[in-house]
Every structure is written in structure tokens, then in C-alpha cells.
Amino acid sequence: MQSFRRHLCDLLGAFVQLERGGPDACRGWLVHVKTDYVTLRSPERSDLHLPIHHIRSVTRLSQECHCPDLAQEDPPPESFAELLALQVGQWVRLYHSGPELTVGILRACDQDHLLVEIAPEHETCFALFHVRSLMVGEGVKDLFPLESEEPSQGR
Numbered sequence: 119m120q121s122f123r124r125h126l127c128d129l130l131g132a133f134v135q136l137e138r139g140g141p142d143a144c145r146g147w148l149v150h151v152k153t154d155y156v157t158l159r160s161p162e163r164s165d166l167h168l169p170i171h172h173i174r175s176v177t178r179l180s181q182e183c184h185c186p187d188l189a190q191e192d193p194p195p196e197s198f199a200e201l202l203a204l205q206v207g208q209w210v211r212l213y214h215s216g217p218e219l220t221v222g223i224l225r226a227c228d229q230d231h232l233l234v235e236i237a238p239e240h241e242t243c244f245a246l247f248h249v250r251s252l253m254v255g256e257g258v259k260d261l262f263p264l265e266s267e268e269p270s271q272g273r
Contacts, residue, residue: 122170122173123151123170125176126156127151129148129176130148130149130150130151131147132148132178132179133145133146133147133179133180134146134158134177134178134179135176135177135179136156136168136175136176137173137174137177138168138172138174138250144158144168145158145160146158146161146166147159149165150194152195152196152197152201153196153197154171154197155167155169155170155197155198155201156168156173157194164255164257166251166252166253167198167201167251167252167253167254168251168252169198169251171247198246198249198252199228199229199246202227202232202246202252205227205252205254206224206226206227207223207224208223208224208255209221209222209224209254209255209257209258210222210224210234210252210253210258211252211253211258212234212244212249212252213250213251214248214249214250215248220234220242221236221258222234222235222236222237222242223235227246228246229246230247231244231245232246
């Protein structure tokens with residue numbers, strides 16, 4: 119996994135397609151490679167965070183780099199669990215188990231699981247290992263109806 123992570127680091131700033139198997143592919147600029155996850159920025163400027171262990175392949179789509187400027191941003195946390203812990207109380211969109219996704223408010227996060235409130239007084243617990251990607255922010259609740267598409271999903 120370390121050599122794959124190093125290869126991802128070599129692609130920082132590039133416009134890439136990440137594949138996770140099946141029809142599940144995402145396109146965007148690779149803006150962060152951390153210990154166990156990457157951040158892909160779509161042309162619409164939304165960020166998608168993907169655990170590295172779910173990425174099956176990465177393809178550079180263009181030699182040109184029009185990567186969004188990252189100089190003004192705070193550095194992201196090193197681990198996916200730390201990133202999630204910082205999002206408690208925020209709206210999240212989680213992809214898990216193939217095309218399944220959940221939109222709700224992240225209520226708690228631990229090293230191996232998280233709780234998402236998907237309706238008042240209705241929380242669902244997810245094993246962190248099975249979370250395939252994460253989008254954060256107030257805008258994710260407006261992405262209804264729930265579809266199995268992520269930013270710039272290709273194929």
C-alpha cells in the first residue's frame with residue numbers, strides 16, 4: 119500500500135480518474151494524499167474524500183494542471199478518522215456498499231465507526247472500514263433525490 123500511496127503523491131495536482139470497481143469512478147484534481155485517504159476536487163469545487171484502501175486504480179487524464187489553488191487552505195488531518203471527527207455536527211454524504219449512500223448529520227465518530235442521524239431520533243452506525251467516500255457540508259442535503267453519482271463520476 120505504501121508504494122501505491124507514493125504513486126498517488128506523484129499525481130498531486132493532476133486531473134485524474136479514481137476507480138473503485140464496477141461502474142464506480144470519480145474524476146477531479148487530486149488535491150491531498152494523506153496517510154489513509156485522498157481528496158479529489160471536482161470542477162464544481164466540491165471535495166470528495168476517499169479512503170485509499172477502496173481505490174482500485176488511478177489514471178491521469180490530462181498532463182495539463184489547472185488544479186485549484188490550495189495555498190489559502192488549512193492543511194487537512196492526516197487520517198480519515200481524524201477528518202471525520204472534525205466533521206461531527208456537519209451534514210455528510212457517505213457512500214458505502216456499492217451504490218448505496220446515506221445523507222445525514224454526523225453525530226459521532228470513533229476510530230472504527232461513526233453515527234449518522236438520517237432522520238430525527240434515527241441514527242445509523244457505520245463501520246468506518248466500509249465507508250467508500252465522504253462529502254461534507256450544508257450543500258449535501260440539497261443533493262436529493264439520492265442518486266449513486268458522485269462529483270464528475272465517469273464511464
